[in-house]
Amino acid sequence: MTRIAVGGFLHETNTFAPTKATYDDFVHGGGWPAMAIGADVLKTMRHINVGLAGFVEAAEANGWELVPTISCGASPSAHVTKDAFERIVKVMLDGIRAAGPLDAVYLDLHGAMVTEHFDDGEGEILARVRQVIGKDLPLVVSLDLHANVTPAMVEHADALIAYRTYPHVDMADTGRASAKHLALLLGSKQKFAKAFRQLPFLIAISWQCTNDQPTKGIYQKLAGLESDAVPTLSFAPGFPAADFPDCGPSVFAYGKTQADADAAADAIANIIVGHEDDFDGRIYSPDDGVRHAMELAKTANKPIVIADTQDNPGAGGDSDTTGMLRALVRNSAVNAAIGVIYDPASAKAAHQAGIGATVALSLGGKSGIPGDAPYQENFIVEKLSDGKFVAPGPYFGGRDMDMGPSAALRIGDIRVVVSSHKAQLADQSMYRYVGIEPTEKSILVNKSSVHFRADFEPIAAQLLICAAPGAMPADTATLPWTRLRPGIRIKPNGPEFSPENSRSPSPSIG
Incomplete structure (x- = not known):
């Protein structure tokens, strides 16, 4: 065997x-x-x-x-x-x-x-x-x-x-x-020849989504290039937040001959480079995004879903920044929900206070992100949970989840999911486990960049991307790079990185 x-x-x-x-x-x-x-x-x-x-x-x-x-x-x-x-x-x-x-x-x-x-x-x-x-x-x-x-x-x-x-x-x-x-x-009992190409520009994760162009079309062409001669071919757009020389997109192919592998790798790499102009799009400030969502919600029969992309715990954020919550409150959003804010101390306080209680909290904002701070306000405790549930949507795919002691809090007409463990909000169940029905909300703010789309696109009237304070800037050019490989462009059509010009600005927080 x-x-x-x-x-x-x-x-x-x-x-x-x-x-x-x-x-x-x-x-x-x-x-x-x-x-x-x-x-x-x-x-x-x-x-x-x-x-x-x-x-x-x-x-x-x-x-x-x-x-x-x-x-x-x-x-x-x-x-x-x-x-x-x-x-x-x-x-x-x-x-x-x-x-x-x-x-x-x-x-x-x-x-x-x-x-x-x-x-x-x-x-x-x-x-x-x-x-x-x-x-x-x-x-x-x-x-x-x-x-x-x-x-x-x-x-x-x-x-x-x-x-x-x-x-x-x-x-x-x-x-x-x-x-x-x-x-x-x-x-x-034979090995395939290998071809590996590193591409010349970083791609922000918001524009890597395969539901949209150009990435959707690139993967369709990639699949069409596979054959008996090239049994597998991959394009990895990369994770553009790792400060070391090999950060960035790449293509890798395996062929029966070196010529087979090289031809496939070069073909798909050339297609990707030809789409450099297309790897960018509209990002809203917190207030502009919330106000636009509120306007759209007036005539929508499904939720407007906002990605709080810069505090995505799926990209290294702590899922605890308060910029989008503040924007919801500041603009008097109605029938809105945001999640998940990771704050074990606030979740514990909510459990101690009990359902129906009003509790004064210093919510979130504990990860030291520039431009962010705990949100000190009174919240009503609407629902409590032990944090255990199944996430059946297409991303988590039926995984058993454990978010730890959790709560649904309310401030005005805004519900807030608070947890004791962090995971990006990529499944509708991450609202339901604390009693919030996402399909009934006018506005949802998800601490995620793209994964949420698998389960939320079918219930959304429109998707928006907002850049509130967070650890994963939507614009890769704003990161304080010091160790990338010389010559790679730090965003599509952006400046080339050189060690002599490396700088240390604060990440853009929108």
Whole structure:
């Protein structure tokens, strides 16, 4: 029987963010499933939208025996601590060493991990795995669409295969695609040629959405370029908040010959570069966005949904800034809701006060973002929750969620979801678990950039993007870059980065 060692270790690192990812963050998981080790991995990784879960399903259909090591992820944040990285990688490597004879290794990684001691977290993981398994055993890896792919990652893996949707509704599908490619490797007993291209400009995450052009069309053309000669081709727009030389978009192809791989990689890279002008769009200030939403809501029969993109916990924000809440209150918005504000102390105070009580809070604003501060006001406690629920929408895909003690608060005609753990608001259930029905609201403000669209576009009259204070600026040119590779443009058609001209401005907060 074919024996495959498997594991997962996912983190998207915003090196400008306020909070690092500790070992305990990976134990809990945030929006990811809680850490599982050994046989528990195969119990956790089933029937959910995660790369490893899709691989497990395909592997079992192929009759492969799986040797699970560890699976874990944590909410995007600043650097992964050295302690967390070394403890998790040790479990993974020890599991591979103890597995006995293996035919291959599959890993579900993010591709944009920066640790306290390594710029290229995944490159280091793959180098260490390769040291254990040798140069001949197939090593296949699924990656996030936001991966900042490095030469080391390409060197050590036999195939890197990235998601093709943002919102990421195809994470499990990417695991299945990885299993399909691994079957090719095992069947032919030959490796494919590799081609890797790093692209010349950063792309802000708001314009990476695959529901919209140009990205939607690019992925359609990419799929059309795959063939027997080029079994897999990926475009990773990158995660543009990691200050190291390999940050940015990339293309990677695997072909029967080097010429096949090079031709496919060059074709899709040229298409992407040709769309540089299109990777930009309208972003509102908090007040302008709220006022525009209020005007649209007068004639809409569905909610107007606003992305609080700069405080997206899916991009390293702490999900606790108050700029959009202040704008809702300042403009007297009606029938509005905002979530999720991460503030364990305020959630605890609401639970202690009880439903119906009026409680004075210093809400949110605790992550030290320039231009932000706690919002000191009186709130009415409308609903309490232990924070446990299932998120059935297309992004989370049925994951068990644990937001910790949570509450629905009201100020004026505005409802606020407050939690004790953070995960981006990418599922309608993240309002419902505290008694707020999102389809009945006139305005919804989601602390997310794009993932929310998978579950909210069907119920939305219109989507807007606002830039309130937060750790993930919507304009990549405003970040204080110091270590990018020379010559890359820090936004589409923007200035080129050079070490001599690196600067340290405060991130734009809108």
